[in-house]
Amino acid sequence: MDVRKCECGHTNPVGTMLCESCGKPVDFQESGQPEQAAFPDMRYEGMARRSQTYSRTIIDRIWNFFSSVKIAIALILITLIASAVGTIFPQQDYIPVPVSTEADIARFYGETYGKIGEIYYALGFHNLYSSWWFKTLLVFIGTSLVICSLDRVIPLYKALSRPRLNQHLSFLKGQKLYGNSPEEASIDPAAALPAAADFLARKGYRLFREENALLAEKARFSRWGPYINHIGLIIFLFGVLLRSIPGFYLDQFVWVREGQTVSIPETPYYVKNVAYKTEYWDESEMPEKLNLNGGAIPKTYQTDAVLYVNKNADLPGAKPELAEVAKGPILVNHPMIYEDLAIYQSGVKEMELGALNFAVLDRKAGNKQVGSLKLDLYAPQTEQQVAEGITVRVLDYFPDFVMGNDGKPATKTNQPNNPMFALEIASAEGVKEKLVYVSGTVISDSKDPRYALEVKMPDFIDISGLMVRKDKAVPVIYFGALIFMVGVVMGTYWQHRRIWVQWENGRLHLAGHTNKNWFGLRKEMELLIAKMNWPVTLVQKGKS
Amino acid sequence: MITISNWLLNAAFILYVCSSILFVVAVTGKQWSGRDPREHERRFGGLAYILAVIGFLSHAGYIVTRWIASGHSPTSNMFEFMAFLDFCIIFAYLILYRIYRLTVLGAFVIPLGILMLGYAYVFPKEATPLIPALQSYWLQIHVTTAALGEGILSVGFAAGLMYLVRTVPQQGKSRANLWLEIVLSVVLMLVGFIVLDSTFSRLDQNTVFQLPTQQMTNTGQVVNQQVTYTLPAIVAPAGATIVKQGPMNPLMEAPTWMEGKDAARKLNTMIWSILSGLVLYGGLRLLVRKRLGAALQRTVEGIEPELLDEISYRAIAIGYPVFTLGALIFAMIWAEEAWGRFWGWDPKETWAFIVWLFYSAYLHLRLSRGWVGEKSAWMSVIGFVIILITLVVVNLVIAGLHSYAGV
Numbered sequence: 028m029d030v031r032k033c034e035c036g037h038t039n040p041v042g043t044m045l046c047e048s049c050g051k052p053v054d055f056q057e058s059g060q061p062e063q064a065a066f067p068d069m070r071y072e073g074m075a076r077r078s079q080t081y082s083r084t085i086i087d088r089i090w091n092f093f094s095s096v097k098i099a100i101a102l103i104l105i106t107l108i109a110s111a112v113g114t115i116f117p118q119q120d121y122i123p124v125p126v127s128t129e130a131d132i133a134r135f136y137g138e139t140y141g142k143i144g145e146i147y148y149a150l151g152f153h154n155l156y157s158s159w160w161f162k163t164l165l166v167f168i169g170t171s172l173v174i175c176s177l178d179r180v181i182p183l184y185k186a187l188s189r190p191r192l193n194q195h196l197s198f199l200k201g202q203k204l205y206g207n208s209p210e211e212a213s214i215d216p217a218a219a220l221p222a223a224a225d226f227l228a229r230k231g232y233r234l235f236r237e238e239n240a241l242l243a244e245k246a247r248f249s250r251w252g253p254y255i256n257h258i259g260l261i262i263f264l265f266g267v268l269l270r271s272i273p274g275f276y277l278d279q280f281v282w283v284r285e286g287q288t289v290s291i292p293e294t295p296y297y298v299k300n301v302a303y304k305t306e307y308w309d310e311s312e313m314p315e316k317l318n319l320n321g322g323a324i325p326k327t328y329q330t331d332a333v334l335y336v337n338k339n340a341d342l343p344g345a346k347p348e349l350a351e352v353a354k355g356p357i358l359v360n361h362p363m364i365y366e367d368l369a370i371y372q373s374g375v376k377e378m379e380l381g382a383l384n385f386a387v388l389d390r391k392a393g394n395k396q397v398g399s400l401k402l403d404l405y406a407p408q409t410e411q412q413v414a415e416g417i418t419v420r421v422l423d424y425f426p427d428f429v430m431g432n433d434g435k436p437a438t439k440t441n442q443p444n445n446p447m448f449a450l451e452i453a454s455a456e457g458v459k460e461k462l463v464y465v466s467g468t469v470i471s472d473s474k475d476p477r478y479a480l481e482v483k484m485p486d487f488i489d490i491s492g493l494m495v496r497k498d499k500a501v502p503v504i505y506f507g508a509l510i511f512m513v514g515v516v517m518g519t520y521w522q523h524r525r526i527w528v529q530w531e532n533g534r535l536h537l538a539g540h541t542n543k544n545w546f547g548l549r550k551e552m553e554l555l556i557a558k559m560n561w562p563v564t565l566v567q568k569g570k571s
Numbered sequence: 572m573i574t575i576s577n578w579l580l581n582a583a584f585i586l587y588v589c590s591s592i593l594f595v596v597a598v599t600g601k602q603w604s605g606r607d608p609r610e611h612e613r614r615f616g617g618l619a620y621i622l623a624v625i626g627f628l629s630h631a632g633y634i635v636t637r638w639i640a641s642g643h644s645p646t647s648n649m650f651e652f653m654a655f656l657d658f659c660i661i662f663a664y665l666i667l668y669r670i671y672r673l674t675v676l677g678a679f680v681i682p683l684g685i686l687m688l689g690y691a692y693v694f695p696k697e698a699t700p701l702i703p704a705l706q707s708y709w710l711q712i713h714v715t716t717a718a719l720g721e722g723i724l725s726v727g728f729a730a731g732l733m734y735l736v737r738t739v740p741q742q743g744k745s746r747a748n749l750w751l752e753i754v755l756s757v758v759l760m761l762v763g764f765i766v767l768d769s770t771f772s773r774l775d776q777n778t779v780f781q782l783p784t785q786q787m788t789n790t791g792q793v794v795n796q797q798v799t800y801t802l803p804a805i806v807a808p809a810g811a812t813i814v815k816q817g818p819m820n821p822l823m824e825a826p827t828w829m830e831g832k833d834a835a836r837k838l839n840t841m842i843w844s845i846l847s848g849l850v851l852y853g854g855l856r857l858l859v860r861k862r863l864g865a866a867l868q869r870t871v872e873g874i875e876p877e878l879l880d881e882i883s884y885r886a887i888a889i890g891y892p893v894f895t896l897g898a899l900i901f902a903m904i905w906a907e908e909a910w911g912r913f914w915g916w917d918p919k920e921t922w923a924f925i926v927w928l929f930y931s932a933y934l935h936l937r938l939s940r941g942w943v944g945e946k947s948a949w950m951s952v953i954g955f956v957i958i959l960i961t962l963v964v965v966n967l968v969i970a971g972l973h974s975y976a977g978v
């Protein structure tokens with residue numbers, strides 16, 4: 028049997044609990060239960076809902092699982108607890124030392140937090156938010172949002188769009204808030220109903236009238252709030268998913284020395300660091316005298332940068348041809364934006380060695396300075412003339428010098444943390460002398476060298492760390508957030524209320540329904556009763 | 572300017588104290604002989620409300636003057652933030668009072684406000700210029716809106732607590748009244764902490780320890796780290812030696828697994844807070860000779876429990892969207908602008924997310940599963956605890972990108 032016929036003659040779809048036409052509970056006779064226990068939840072006014080109707084096939088079961096609010100709450104609470112667990116120790120992204128290998132990371136948690144740290148690491152909680160099971164939780168919440176909305180949206184539409192007027196008495200009696208007048212009460216329905224309508228209209232209610240029945244309704248739209256906010260969440264989660272599509276999301280980091288131009292990986296762009304500066308707050312700018320213990324409070328971190336695009340980016344092997352597309356300062360909180368690319372000031376290495384400076388002395392001429400030598404640590408010239416007839420050649424350069432296991436010099440990284448140079452000085456007469464610079468001293472090869480190098484103040488440079496991001500999903504995410512807000516405000520700042528006043532069998536019947544804030548509704552109806560002077564006492568079923 | 576602003580804040584504090592005393596008189600003095608209870612409540616309640624409003628205006632004056640003086644919204648360190656949060660709590664109270672006109676609400680919310688403001692005073696009060704990361708108007712919008720949301724949710728807690736005080740039966744023992752006593756004693760621990768800290772920081776009875784760990788100073792020297800306790804030392808840091816003797820000798824050392832320079836000091840503070848809270852609790856119980864819940868119950872007698880339930884729910888329903896907007900959406904916009912990512916699972920962000928999830932669960936339970944009354948009131952209490960964890964524990968214990976310097 029796919030349809031049910033009510034005694035009023037209306038044919039209802041399967042799963043309907045209150046006759047769509049007269050409002051009489053549909054299956055009282057069949058269930059045989061006492062009236063009040065069997066009266067259905069009024070939220071959807073007894074309209075058929077898929078999840079409440081079918082539970083046979085596996086699809087039905089899955090549908091019912093995801094449309095259940097109980098499950099939704101469980102998912103929310105599990106996510107909550109998991110999120111909290113992830114903050115017990117720092118996530119891998121936030122551990123203080125930049126560690127590289129998996130073993131280093133494991134050691135970090137073990138050494139810093141002891142046994143618990145080891146367990147934390149072993150369970151994968153150091154990357155909790157990107158773990159498969161955390162993502163699964165979020166996907167489940169998303170699925171649940173979609174299914175629960177689909178399950179409820181049509182019944183809700185039906186419940187809202189056809190205000191029930193002049194319903195079967197059992198409909199009114201079944202409401203949570205109900206009261207009637209004694210039979211002998213002297214109420215004139217022809218006067219009572221218009222007066223009530225008048226009162227409720229002044230309270231901002233919308234009125235539906237029939238001869239002996241009145242329905243007053245308020246803020247129906249607020250019932251759509253939860254659906255709109257859930258759609259907002261769905262859009263939001265969709266935006267988050269979008270970011271895993273290639274091209275939607277880019278996350279790069281480059282270190283750029285002052286004066287240097289570097290290519291931004293995975294893009295046709297190049298960025299140049301024209302100059303970097305850190306400024307500190309001056310005492311005169313401070314609102315109050317502070318005891319800073321000789322420290323200072325930074326005011327700006329700023330890189331003046333130029334962004335170029337490589338016009339030959341699509342031609343493999345072609346020489347880059349750079350064209351300037353944007354120029355200006357990059358500050359913390361004020362990224363440089365070009366089309367969908369954003370460049371953020373996000374780190375700095377200040378006062379790094381940029382070049383070594385030396386004075387070239389002629390010992391034979393009483394240590395007279397004959398010239399000066401600059402060794403650029405990032406791009407040393409192989410040969411330079413320091414004075415008339417005197418040239419210096421770089422034979423070997425190790426930016427981050429270590430003695431290798433094989434006894435040969437080597438470099439640990441290509442950062443000039445501990446530069447070592449092997450040099451050769453050739454005089455006009457063609458005499459060649461070899462020199463080695465390491466750790467601030469210069470050692471000569473020959474026993475009685477003619478030339479010596481005196482170490483001078485090196486050049487320091489600032490290296491700016493720039494983060495480059497592209498996130499095409501951000502507008503989608505913001506849009507989802509906006510829709511969420513609209514929905515939440517609709518749903519929480521207004522409440523849907525319906526009040527029925529009906530004259531039948533010589534009694535006045537009053538019933539009320541709301542989806543929240545029963546207390547307020549009761550107060551409002553009590554005020555109505557008091558104003559109208561009706562001998563009616565409201566009874567609220569169940570807990571308030 | 573800063574001096575004026577500090578004065579205004581002190582004035583607000585004193586006014587709130589007077590206002591709460593009057594509120595308590597208004598609700599407990601109704602049965603005093605020879606008085607018309609209704610008239611009594613109206614007179615004293617009205618006066619208390621007026622004092623609260625003047626206190627609020629003075630508090631607003633503090634915010635405006637400090638804002639002008641420092642050039643940014645006064646939300647950039649723990650002191651400023653807590654003082655601002657307190658402002659939001661009072662603001663939310665004034666709104667809800669306008670809707671419901673319930674005198675006794677003030678008798679609960681204003682003391683909560685005093686507590687928060689007292690807590691603010693524990694932190695260093697200097698107005699500092701902003702470091703680059705904090706120089707963003709989005710940040711200011713984010714923090715102020717989030718604080719407003721938290722303030723409104725806190726009023727939801729106060730009303731929820733009132734509901735529990737009103738309805739939890741005080742005859743015989745039950746789980747509910749045990750928990751209620753626990754909640755009240757935790758509140759007293761906070762009171763104890765504030766009183767002790769402010770007393771001892773005035774007395775200047777510091778104990779200074781030298782730690783075995785080393786640290787580099789601004790001038791590049793390597794020295795042993797030192798820790799200064801304002802409160803007398805019960806637990807010393809592991810392996811530390813005393814440099815400056817305080818009022819008492821430490822009774823024990825902190826366990827060695829407690830890492831970090833300040834861990835032992837925090838433990839010491841915690842022990843003092845718990846002890847002082849228990850002493851206060853014991854003292855009060857001796858004084859009233861019954862459970863504190865039972866003593867408080869008198870203040871809310873005669874109020875419909877449904878009204879309290881409704882106020883608690885309304886506060887949460889109003890606060891939830893504000894919190895979402897401020898603590899999550901504006902936070903994302905700012906994070907996107909400052910760090911190029913709208914979300915990064917930083918502990919502070921994560922805890923804001925947890926608060927939000929919790930209140931989402933609250934709304935679902937209430938709307939769809941009929942959790943009203945007592946269950947709902949307990950949820951509002953737990954919610955407030957989670958907010959406090961977010962504001963206090965995460966800032967002071969779990970250091971993240973947002974952590975404020977301070978105690």
Ligand code: HEM
Nearest residue numbers: 093094095096099168171172175252253518519931934938
């Ligand atoms: C983190 C995820 C979620 C959030 C933040 C959220 C948020 C909300 C909010 C704020 C409300 C109350 C709206 C109002 O008072 O007008 C609400 C109601 C509701 N939510 Fe959710 N929700 C989430 C997930 C879900 C899921 C997964 C389901 C699926 C079963 C669900 C089902 C419902 C239902 C049935 C209502 C009540 C609608 C009504 O009574 O009219 N929610 N949700």
